[in-house]
Amino acid sequence: MSGNGKGSGNGHALLTMKDFKSDQEVRWCPGCGDYAVLAAVQSFMPELQFPRERIVFVSGIGCASRFPYYMETYGMHSIHGRAPAIATGLSVSRPDLSVWVVTGDGDALSIGGNHLIHALRRNVNLKILLFNNQIYGLTKGQYSPTSPLGTLNRTTPMGSLDWPFNPLSLALGAEATFVARSIDTDRKHLTEVLRRAANHKGAAFVEIYQNCNVYNDGAFDALREDKTNTNRIPLEHGRPVRFGAEGERGVVQRPDGTLEIVDVAAVGEEALLVHDEKLEHPSLAFSLTRLAHTPTGPTPIGVFRDVQRPVYDELMAQQLERAKAEKGEGNLHSLLHSGDTWVVRE
Amino acid sequence: MATKPVERIDRVVIRFAGDSGDGMQLTGSWFTTETALLGNDLSTLPDFPAEIRAPAGSLPGVSGFQIHFADRDILTPGDAPNVLVAMNPAALKTNLKDLPNGATLIVNADAFTDRNLEKAGYAENPLEDASLDEYRVHRVPLTSLTIEALKDVDVTKREAERAKNMFALGLMSWLYHRPTDGTVEVIRRKFNGAIAEANERAFKAGWAYGETSEDFAVTYEVAPAKLRPGTYRNITGNQALALGLVAAGVQSKLPLFLGAYPITPASALLEDLARHKAFGIRTFQAEDEIAAVGASLGAAFGGALAVTTSSGPGIVLKMETIGLAIALELPLVIVDVQRAGPSTGMPTKPEQGDLLLALYGRNSESPVPVVAAATPSGCFDAAIEAARIALKYRTPVFLLSDAYLANGSEPWCLPEVGSLPDISTTFATEPNHDGDFWPYLRDPDTLAREWAIPGTPGLEHRIGGLEKEDGTGSISYDADNHDRMVRLRAAKVARVDVPPVHVDAEGGEELLVLGWGGTYGPIGAAVRRVREDGGKVAHAHLTHLNPFPPNLEEVLRAYPKVLVPEMNLGQLLQLVRSRFLVDAAGYNQVRGVPFRASELADAMRAML
Numbered sequence: 001m002s003g004n005g006k007g008s009g010n011g012h013a014l015l016t017m018k019d020f021k022s023d024q025e026v027r028w029c030p031g032c033g034d035y036a037v038l039a040a041v042q043s044f045m046p047e048l049q050f051p052r053e054r055i056v057f058v059s060g061i062g063c064a065s066r067f068p069y070y071m072e073t074y075g076m077h078s079i080h081g082r083a084p085a086i087a088t089g090l091s092v093s094r095p096d097l098s099v100w101v102v103t104g105d106g107d108a109l110s111i112g113g114n115h116l117i118h119a120l121r122r123n124v125n126l127k128i129l130l131f132n133n134q135i136y137g138l139t140k141g142q143y144s145p146t147s148p149l150g151t152l153n154r155t156t157p158m159g160s161l162d163w164p165f166n167p168l169s170l171a172l173g174a175e176a177t178f179v180a181r182s183i184d185t186d187r188k189h190l191t192e193v194l195r196r197a198a199n200h201k202g203a204a205f206v207e208i209y210q211n212c213n214v215y216n217d218g219a220f221d222a223l224r225e226d227k228t229n230t231n232r233i234p235l236e237h238g239r240p241v242r243f244g245a246e247g248e249r250g251v252v253q254r255p256d257g258t259l260e261i262v263d264v265a266a267v268g269e270e271a272l273l274v275h276d277e278k279l280e281h282p283s284l285a286f287s288l289t290r291l292a293h294t295p296t297g298p299t300p301i302g303v304f305r306d307v308q309r310p311v312y313d314e315l316m317a318q319q320l321e322r323a324k325a326e327k328g329e330g331n332l333h334s335l336l337h338s339g340d341t342w343v344v345r346e
Numbered sequence: 347m348a349t350k351p352v353e354r355i356d357r358v359v360i361r362f363a364g365d366s367g368d369g370m371q372l373t374g375s376w377f378t379t380e381t382a383l384l385g386n387d388l389s390t391l392p393d394f395p396a397e398i399r400a401p402a403g404s405l406p407g408v409s410g411f412q413i414h415f416a417d418r419d420i421l422t423p424g425d426a427p428n429v430l431v432a433m434n435p436a437a438l439k440t441n442l443k444d445l446p447n448g449a450t451l452i453v454n455a456d457a458f459t460d461r462n463l464e465k466a467g468y469a470e471n472p473l474e475d476a477s478l479d480e481y482r483v484h485r486v487p488l489t490s491l492t493i494e495a496l497k498d499v500d501v502t503k504r505e506a507e508r509a510k511n512m513f514a515l516g517l518m519s520w521l522y523h524r525p526t527d528g529t530v531e532v533i534r535r536k537f538n539g540a541i542a543e544a545n546e547r548a549f550k551a552g553w554a555y556g557e558t559s560e561d562f563a564v565t566y567e568v569a570p571a572k573l574r575p576g577t578y579r580n581i582t583g584n585q586a587l588a589l590g591l592v593a594a595g596v597q598s599k600l601p602l603f604l605g606a607y608p609i610t611p612a613s614a615l616l617e618d619l620a621r622h623k624a625f626g627i628r629t630f631q632a633e634d635e636i637a638a639v640g641a642s643l644g645a646a647f648g649g650a651l652a653v654t655t656s657s658g659p660g661i662v663l664k665m666e667t668i669g670l671a672i673a674l675e676l677p678l679v680i681v682d683v684q685r686a687g688p689s690t691g692m693p694t695k696p697e698q699g700d701l702l703l704a705l706y707g708r709n710s711e712s713p714v715p716v717v718a719a720a721t722p723s724g725c726f727d728a729a730i731e732a733a734r735i736a737l738k739y740r741t742p743v744f745l746l747s748d749a750y751l752a753n754g755s756e757p758w759c760l761p762e763v764g765s766l767p768d769i770s771t772t773f774a775t776e777p778n779h780d781g782d783f784w785p786y787l788r789d790p791d792t793l794a795r796e797w798a799i800p801g802t803p804g805l806e807h808r809i810g811g812l813e814k815e816d817g818t819g820s821i822s823y824d825a826d827n828h829d830r831m832v833r834l835r836a837a838k839v840a841r842v843d844v845p846p847v848h849v850d851a852e853g854g855e856e857l858l859v860l861g862w863g864g865t866y867g868p869i870g871a872a873v874r875r876v877r878e879d880g881g882k883v884a885h886a887h888l889t890h891l892n893p894f895p896p897n898l899e900e901v902l903r904a905y906p907k908v909l910v911p912e913m914n915l916g917q918l919l920q921l922v923r924s925r926f927l928v929d930a931a932g933y934n935q936v937r938g939v940p941f942r943a944s945e946l947a948d949a950m951r952a953m954l
Contacts, residue, residue: 022808024820053803058644061811068808069821074800076647077810079670082640085632086667089641090800093603093628094648097800115640118633316628323623330625332596333763336589340528341579341760342383 015046022072029137033184033210034063037131038070040190045073048098048198055098058087060107063138064131064210067102081112084119087126092313098198101128105146106136109165113145117174122312123202129194130167130205131184133212134219134294141215148294153215168289168304171205172282178204179285180303183232184211185224189301196303202311209295222296233291235302240272241288243298251291259287261298277306349557351564352523357416358568359424360518363441364433364454366399366409369511374411375755376532377515380524382580382757385570386415389867390755391423391940396610396693403465408440417569421867421874423754425942431514433457433488435466447480452517454510456489484561488513495551500540509548516552523567526553576759583722583751583864584611586758587681588618590729592625594679595651597730598737598769602627603645605638606655610693611749612683615655635663639680643667646676647809649773649799651733655681657749658700659690662707668742669708670811672835675786675795677736677743677771679729680704684748686938695938696750698863698913702920704744705892711832713839715739716891718746718863723758725751728889734769735842740794746891748864748913750940774798774805783807785819793838840893847895851884852877857953858905860930862888862918865941869911872946876954883950888918894925902928907953909933911946 020042028034045055055073059065061080068075078086083101091099101119108116108130119126135153136142143151143160146167150159171179178200182193190208197204209220222231228245235241242250242264250264250272264272279285285305292299324330362377364370371392381388393410400407414424429450432438434457445451458473472478473485492513496506512533519526526549533545556562581589595602604627606616620629628645632638639654646652654664661682671678684700686692704716715735719728725747732745774796777783783805786795798805807819815822816830849858850873861869866887873885886901888894902908902922908930910919916932923930933949935941 024808051803053806054801056647056800057808068810071808072806074647074806075808075810076644076674077808077812078640078643079666079811082636082667085637085640086644086647088637089603089605089630089644089646089652090648091644092630092641093601093645093650094800097648114633115637118637316630320623320626320628324626327624330592330596330622330627332593332625335592335622335625336760336763337577337579339579340379340383341577342385343577344385344573344575344759346575 015052017043017046019052020045020072022070024069026070027066028063029214031213032063033133033212034067034131036184036187037129037190037208037210038067040187041194042071044191044194047195050098054096055100056090057100057102058083058090059102060112061138062104062107062136063212064102064104065107081107081110082115083107084112084115084126084128088119088122088124091125092316095125095313095317099126101126103128103130105130105132105134105144105167109145109167109170117170120171120174120176120203120205123177123309124312125202127197127204128206130207131210132167132207133210133216135212135216137212137215164294166289166293167207169286172286172289172305176205176305177202177307177309178303179305180205181207181209181301183209183220183223183301193303196306200306202309220295223299223301231298233298233300235275235277235288235300235304237275237277237303239275240269241275241300242272249298253284253287257283257287259291261291277303279305280307350562352567353564354567354569356418356568357414357420358429358522358566359412359414359427360429360431361410361412361427361441361444362431362514363408363410363437364511365402365436366395366397366407367402368409368433369508370409370411370433373511373515374413376529377518377524378413378580378755379528379532380519380526381413381415382578383525383528385573386417386568387419387571387573387757388413388415388580389420389423390414391750392753393939394694403434403436403462405436405440405466408437410437410441415568417571419571419573421871422940422943425944431518433510433514435462435468435472438472439466439468445481449481450484451478451481452484452486452514454488454514455485456487486517486555486561491551491555492548495547496544499544499547501544505541506544509544512545512548513552513555516549517556520553520556521562521565523565573757574759578757578759580755581723581758582753582755583719583725583747584614584683584753585618586723587719587725587729587747588615590726591615591619591653591679591733592622592627593726593766594730594733594769595625595627597766598651598733598771600649600651602653603630603642603650604628604653604655605630605632605640605642605645607632607635607638607660609635609657609660611685611752612655612657612660612681614752615681615683635660636667639664639667643671643674643676643678646671646678647674647800649797651737652677653679653681655683657683657685658687658703661700661703665708668714669712671742672708672712672714673811674809675740676797677740679732679736679743679745681745681747683752684746686936692938694749696748696864696913696940697936697938698748698865698917699936700746701862701891701914701917704746711836713836714742714744714892715839715842716744716746718889718891719751720863720866720887720889722751722754722756724889726758726761730767730769734767737769737771738794739792739838739842740797741839746863751864771797773802775802777804779817784817785809786814787817788834793834793841842893844890844893844895846897847886847888847901849884849886849901852882855882855884856905857882857907857909857950858884858886858902859909859911859950860886860888860902860918860922861911862891865911865913868941868943868946871943872950875943875947876950881951881954883954891918899926902926902930907931909950909953911941911949913941
């Protein structure tokens, strides 16, 4: 795969969607939700007004992880589950870069679960896009860590026995500072969430419901096809949480802190929960993630949490600066001669 | 200072042994510093349990530190101690078997209580029966003498007791005419207030005890060794390796990135480098071994001199990522401080068991250069050499050390910074193929590809673990292309420029001893012994295991007999036999301790 030689170090404001398309033939199955996400990302990238050569996409293994090949940026298609670890090393050693991780439910939550939670906990400056299709697509249809209990497929002919992860609950439990969810086919919503993630300082975690039309078709139809907000619960900072064609349904918080879906008319507008993504304490955001464990009914989408916490990359850079300020730039001769030395003469 | 008769000796081996909580490593290392400052050549070997504090007084809780020093250059910490300082019955019991007849024993008589004797499995007190008659035994009530010496110092009885190792250090410093100013200074630096005073007084009381006690009739002097002129410091292999990595960063003009996860005996590398942030060094303590190497590889993609450090159990976890680094053809230094295995094995004990792991422990054809350090101070040069190869050939490189080199120490003649090799490299800045950038175009000489780092306009490209088309780097499943890429990766490693192996020979030898890595000292010492008896033996020692030195085959064929001693079951042996069809013989021990020169000498004599 070649670069097109079109430097973008100057005049990057003039970049367009096609500047972010590589010369590689896209090889996802026809009808895959990944196409929509790729198109959304490619069309959103120029808006970042960030030099293309300083953008890096790192992925693991799985269908989603082919993503970097199709982006005319720097990129690495790495190994299964390890993208957050690799991206961490890149990001902390090169704070001038914008580093994006593209992963899937198997890659991020199964084999790579450990790296994901630690990247989030450290608040490394990574934008992590998790394409959740609730299935292993590349290996042809085994259940994944987000597949519902009882999923029938090739490795579970009598139904899967695993209770699935709720990716956003997991991210919040892992101390993530930015947690959001969007849907592959909703270009407008997805673009807005990407914009928010890109502007977040630190680790941004975005779950994207993505349809696998070959092995798990229709898993998210309750939301994807939901033009009337019957099931989509849009989260907007500072606004009451309500949904439905007329906004007739809403979310209230019970005295024990858990949430419940109600008819607005029955409880009154003032009783509705007002979304606050800036809350330091993650429990309300967590409760929102628990409204739907698998998206077959009303499910919140949007930004659940967006708070500031020291960024690992910056903390490390500051320590280096402090060490230089306190000790002076490292001097190899002095270092070698430090400690107890003695001289042997002729 | 001493008024007692002085006996001049040319060398001595002393072992300090006590409970893990007795401070034996500290005592040994301060005695070492005194010895280094006096100008003796020296070699040390700590021997400690993996447990931080095994039950007090128990056999598994014994921690030891051996130092060999001499008035000439020496190569090993010594086979057997001439002097054993035993702080309790357990220390006596576990170490006595190593003591030759006539050796000196200095024991803390206060510790030989019924309870301690029972914990050590002694039915009778060995200080009171005839069992130690073959040795020169000094029964010193170290604990009570220390407490007595500190009665005016404002410390608890327990704190006073804990200073008994300083009493022992004082006594040994007196016995061997070691300079004391440095130790007093370091006591004042390391401790505060009453504790500092207690340790200083205990140290001086130990010295004075030697001077006044009738138990010690003579003192010993070991004259300074005639070493190469220069500035020296005493250094362990881990310290030297960390300094070598710092130097590699400086000499490559690249920021150093170390991704690591704590593991014995490699943790000290991470700890040391974490202190050198003023060099712009980034150290990343990862969530696991996999993330440690992953982060390093990510940093390599970004243009850093990337390193990951571990030991065998961690290395096996990293292999997947090392395979990716081979496919990506990015520079990466992987340090394996080998320890006894398999699995968790014996974490603090050395072994040479990871040679074939480094060479072959990955799926498919995935060649890597392998460098091995031969001595503690040699770890410095080995680190720079591993980085040089990694950067020049854009490849992961294994650097093998071991627990013996890591913790053993020796005087190191400090190199001039100006004499260190320039290992700098260049990044791609321009398209290399008709206005495009092809990431897998190669330098015709080295076969290395260009290193185009993010941030370089116009060179945006994607790399990954899928097979790539030669040149363009595009994904390719083409049969001929794959065959070509496999051979290219192999050829690149095979043509790494490696210096010829030096043969230490006097002429007329029939036997060549071929070693590698951390056995240099014992093999070299054994060769000297054999020669002293008139035996003829040549010694070649490998620090490059892949590729082999260009003259290795010629060297091997020049001798009718080849002996390959290894602390494994014959890994290099297997390589040279299969590669060169040479009928070499192995000498193998896997005991978790370094070879003894005496047993190696016997093995050599048996082949003469």
